[in-house]
Amino acid sequence: MILQHYAPNLSRAAVSCKNCCLSEFCLPTGLNATELEQLINIIHRSPSLPRGKHLFKIGDPIQSLYAVRSGSVKVYVPTEPGEEQVLGFILPGEFLGFDGIEAQHHTCAAVPLETTTVCELPYDRLEELCHALPAVDSRIHKLIGKEITGDHEMLILLGKKTAEERLATFLLSLSVRFKQRGFSERDFNLSMSRHEIGNYLGLAVETVSRIFARFQDEGLISVNRRYVEILAMDELKKLVGDCPMDETCARVREAP
Amino acid sequence: MILQHYAPNLSRAAVSCKNCCLSEFCLPTGLNATELEQLINIIHRSPSLPRGKHLFKIGDPIQSLYAVRSGSVKVYVPTEPGEEQVLGFILPGEFLGFDGIEAQHHTCAAVPLETTTVCELPYDRLEELCHALPAVDSRIHKLIGKEITGDHEMLILLGKKTAEERLATFLLSLSVRFKQRGFSERDFNLSMSRHEIGNYLGLAVETVSRIFARFQDEGLISVNRRYVEILAMDELKKLVGDCPMDETCARVREAP
DNA sequence: CAGGTTTGTTGATCCAGATCAATACAAACG
DNA sequence: CGTTTGTATTGATCTGGATCAACAAACCTG
Numbered sequence A, B: 001m002i003l004q005h006y007a008p009n010l011s012r013a014a015v016s017c018k019n020c021c022l023s024e025f026c027l028p029t030g031l032n033a034t035e036l037e038q039l040i041n042i043i044h045r046s047p048s049l050p051r052g053k054h055l056f057k058i059g060d061p062i063q064s065l066y067a068v069r070s071g072s073v074k075v076y077v078p079t080e081p082g083e084e085q086v087l088g089f090i091l092p093g094e095f096l097g098f099d100g101i102e103a104q105h106h107t108c109a110a111v112p113l114e115t116t117t118v119c120e121l122p123y124d125r126l127e128e129l130c131h132a133l134p135a136v137d138s139r140i141h142k143l144i145g146k147e148i149t150g151d152h153e154m155l156i157l158l159g160k161k162t163a164e165e166r167l168a169t170f171l172l173s174l175s176v177r178f179k180q181r182g183f184s185e186r187d188f189n190l191s192m193s194r195h196e197i198g199n200y201l202g203l204a205v206e207t208v209s210r211i212f213a214r215f216q217d218e219g220l221i222s223v224n225r226r227y228v229e230i231l232a233m234d235e236l237k238k239l240v241g242d243c244p245m246d247e248t249c250a251r252v253r254e255a256p
Numbered sequence C: 001c002a003g004g005t006t007t008g009t010t011g012a013t014c015c016a017g018a019t020c021a022a023t024a025c026a027a028a029c030g
Numbered sequence D: 001c002g003t004t005t006g007t008a009t010t011g012a013t014c015t016g017g018a019t020c021a022a023c024a025a026a027c028c029t030g
Helices: A012-019 A033-042 A123-132 A134-160 A163-180 A194-201 A205-217 A233-239 B012-018 B033-042 B123-132 B134-160 B163-180 B194-201 B205-217 B233-239
Strands: A064-070 A073-078 A084-090 A109-112 A117-122 A187-189 A221-224 A227-230 B064-070 B073-078 B084-090 B109-112 B117-122 B187-189 B221-224 B227-230
Touching: A012 A033, A033 A123, A033 A134, A064 A123, A084 A134, A084 A194, A084 B134, A117 A123, A123 A134, A123 B134, A134 A163, A134 B084, A134 B123, A134 B134, A163 A187, A163 A194, A163 A205, A163 A227, A163 A233, A194 A205, A205 A221, B012 B033, B033 B123, B033 B134, B064 B123, B084 B134, B084 B194, B117 B123, B123 B134, B134 B163, B163 B187, B163 B194, B163 B205, B163 B227, B163 B233, B194 B205, B205 B221
Parallel strands: none
Antiparallel strands: A064 A117, A073 A084, A073 A109, A187 A227, A221 A227, B064 B117, B073 B084, B073 B109, B187 B227, B221 B227
């Protein structure tokens, strides 16, 4: 997956999209060769970012939109001193930085949970490109739309679901997203702590731990610290109410 | 506020922005005369919509972006049969319909809570306009950004706040929004039921009712059914944790 | 305006999940 | 290799808000 030794005199960015195994989920989807070429010209690839080294903090002026290449990023809002509300975990091929378009500065913070690389799209150049290339503009709109529907699903989770449903939803969301990216949907390592999971799902750490144990007792999963194996996918799906994360809540349209 | 008797041979839409008392919060903000003219050309003004007559339902193909002119609209997702999750209440000068940009169909439903009029911006024509006029595009991006930061504030509310904090936050949010629009910030009528408030805030109806009563006992507010008077604004603000709704969580930027 | 329906209030009880507390375990380090 | 430090599990207890239940007040609608 490390492509730096190819064609070292091409710009690094130029290599990144065309050979990137994530490109089908990422920005390039639906762009033709010319459009892609122009998009590639504005992308920077970040060096490897260590765990804990913030991409941005709350109040920072917005510079760029980011796509995760490898690793994972936690997006959160600091609340009380020493407290935070986790808003999401961003996996490879997913985006962050849409917050703060309104105020021109970030309204949340983003920090890698493990060694992470990202692609960076400077906002000013991206905006020009959006105005020049409708296809890019539409693609960005789609990504923003995904952000909004994702938030809505989270509101349903926090407003309505029980602790068990929340954790089942969370695990299945990860499973689906890993699968889409060519990783195993059945077993994976969590890059976030129990504390962070609980915070994200509106639960106490102890509750997360207990429900992991319960799921294990019931034979749904097998957990060892951060390593999770899903043993009974269907049973787990049954636990989730409607609207599993990251799936469209398709519904028969009622006649008006 | 009803302007229909002015200049009856101008197009209704042309009248609507230039004389509309909401225009400073609405789309036209920051547009010059030429841009405004073009924007006005694509706007339709809806007839008066009665309470309960949906603007759109889940699964409907997306047609338009809507701005509320008068009245109020509930946005919600149907969950279990007979159940719903309220995502927001849209007041005059505010927008709805950003959901479903991703999937090209709506992922939630919108219904007036009272007699309501809206301005309708057909997506296809709006998109063309966005590509032609960067200023309009930027304005739309800002509105979408507001949608996202608003959702984030809701996630904090549902993830962290107590019932009292939730209701105080809700009342102050309405107060601020009414004030911005030239209405009283101290007293107003709620267009939504206790049930809908509870659903929105992740609380049972009974809890909402009880906390209204408690706030009244403590002299913070006076409530009679849907009519609310805020008696001690400062006290109410103290009850809200950080991040009151609809205010930017401005924070001193930490050095990196 | 009687009778039904929807909406809101208030009281009594219950429970899911928080909080408190103690222990276990793993990685990090001198 | 013991010690420290952060992270995870497990048990015991507590509580905010849900749920259940009864009633009251407004608003239909014929």
